[in-house]
Amino acid sequence: MSSAAENGEAAPGKQNEEKTYKKTASSAIKGAIQLGIGYTVGNLTSKPERDVLMQDFYVVESVFLPSEGSNLTPAHHYPDFRFKTYAPLAFRYFRELFGIKPD
Template sequence: MISEGHKNYELMLNLQLGIRYSVGKNASITRALKPADFDPKEKFWTRFPTEGSKCTPPHQSVDFRWKDYCPMVFRHLREMLGIDPVNYMLAICGSDALRELSSPGKSGCLFYLTQDD
């Protein structure tokens, strides 16, 4: 469990804030997917300063930049799988902390799990 004082606490907060921003921003857009939506170059950078901006809320973490890859594709995937955007955001960004799982492989990757897995 990641809690305040954990070495990756700020990373978890930044992930939650970036996901909340991305999902909320695209939740109301309803249009068919275009081939360009699948292009790996289809990404959007957003800066999250601690004091907030016209697009982002103030937060208590460090300044960070968020890269949102193929947002319309992921929005459509959630829709096709019947995943409600509000429930999705609550599971990931709600009051419960994420759990960190280290990869047993060479990469040393970290995975973050919600309380409902």
């Protein structure tokens, strides 16, 4: 017999309690990830299109997104966070190749 927690169900009396990861609400994590993806994909439109090189697969970009915003990043209602993007130009190439729109 399995418990409610093993089945992914909330224990009695805990139905409305939000999941957390390292004391951060899962909804804040999801929102911050969406914001980070939107920012990085939108930021790529300013970079000129060119052929993808092998070195593009090794690029790691990191941007700090403070909650009050900056001259480069939008303000948001999540805690300050850093968002890393791996191989952004290579993934832009694949999104275009498979017809995935950036919006």
